[in-house]
Amino acid sequence: MFQKNLFATFMLLAITLVATACDGDNPETKETVAHAPVDKTDNQQKKTPEAETDHIRLPEEHLQKTDQGQAVKTLQKALNKVGYSIERNGTYDDITTWAITDFQLQQQALIATGVYNESTRKALQKILDEHQAIKAGAVLDQPDNKPPDTVDNPHDILALVNKENRLPSDFVPRNLTVPDVRFPFEDFLPKKQMRKVAAKAMEDMFQAANSAGLELFAQSGYRSYERQDAIFASNVRKNGEEAANKFSARPGESEHQTGLTMDVTSPDVNYRLIKEFGQTDEGKWIKQHAAEYGFIIRYPEGKDAITEYQYEPWHLRYVGKKAATTIMEQGITLEEYLGEA
Numbered sequence: 001m002f003q004k005n006l007f008a009t010f011m012l013l014a015i016t017l018v019a020t021a022c023d024g025d026n027p028e029t030k031e032t033v034a035h036a037p038v039d040k041t042d043n044q045q046k047k048t049p050e051a052e053t054d055h056i057r058l059p060e061e062h063l064q065k066t067d068q069g070q071a072v073k074t075l076q077k078a079l080n081k082v083g084y085s086i087e088r089n090g091t092y093d094d095i096t097t098w099a100i101t102d103f104q105l106q107q108q109a110l111i112a113t114g115v116y117n118e119s120t121r122k123a124l125q126k127i128l129d130e131h132q133a134i135k136a137g138a139v140l141d142q143p144d145n146k147p148p149d150t151v152d153n154p155h156d157i158l159a160l161v162n163k164e165n166r167l168p169s170d171f172v173p174r175n176l177t178v179p180d181v182r183f184p185f186e187d188f189l190p191k192k193q194m195r196k197v198a199a200k201a202m203e204d205m206f207q208a209a210n211s212a213g214l215e216l217f218a219q220s221g222y223r224s225y226e227r228q229d230a231i232f233a234s235n236v237r238k239n240g241e242e243a244a245n246k247f248s249a250r251p252g253e254s255e256h257q258t259g260l261t262m263d264v265t266s267p268d269v270n271y272r273l274i275k276e277f278g279q280t281d282e283g284k285w286i287k288q289h290a291a292e293y294g295f296i297i298r299y300p301e302g303k304d305a306i307t308e309y310q311y312e313p314w315h316l317r318y319v320g321k322k323a324a325t326t327i328m329e330q331g332i333t334l335e336e337y338l339g340e341a
Helices: 002-023 028-033 070-082 093-104 118-129 196-211 225-239 240-248 276-280 282-293 319-332
Strands: 216-219 261-265 295-301 312-318
Touching: 002 118, 002 240, 070 093, 070 118, 196 261, 196 282, 196 295, 196 312, 225 240, 261 282, 276 282, 276 312, 282 295, 282 312, 282 319
Parallel strands: none
Antiparallel strands: 216 261, 261 312, 295 312
């Protein structure tokens, strides 16, 4: 009896061991193991913060000197990426204006203005997409390299030119052209010229004035450093240096050298450049509408303490629509707009 019980116990134990061993080969068990979650981080490249931000989406709005905000900071980041070592401070300052201008000067299809616009965005985006680099300062020296009291960036359409900020004697604007507007003389003279960006705006403004039944005439645009030297010397001989300096600029101090200025007049004042032009229909229209085309009356009435020049309702300076609108609506000068008053 004892032997039978022992034999039965032995058989039961053997069956249990066989069942356990077979269970290790269970297909269901293998399938479960095959589909268990796997950490693939060892086999795939992890995305670093740098990789995630590698693609820069450039701002679509126009930006220029004095602008602030995230869009400016993004632009500064893009400029860093293509080779410009500038601070990402979110302010479109002189150094950012310099970088944009230098970039524009290195691109044949762009007009150098210092303003970030649509054409500049496309050109910069192409450089970024193709992983190219720019040699910073290859065309335009950084502002810190300029002598004191000298305009850092003469190509900037917001460049401040006055008795404390002089243009280099060798500066000649690029893209000088004759605007298709009326002049009171037919012969070609250098003073018919303006920079292309300002000439196009001048044409649009004259067309609008024509539609309003007005007779605007362009009188004097670009003047070289040498030409301004001769004009100032002549005025000194006639009026004395102190008097001449109130209405005539020394060489290097004239906005006419920028190619962004045009003196305008009308038949009502016999095509002269005199204060009475401001009281003509053309002069009143200019004061009301010039900003719509990017122009300001550079030396407004009652601001001679700031500009150091007498009231000149005929002297128009191109600064772009954005700045012109603010300046004319607020009745301020370019010095005040740039915080240099």
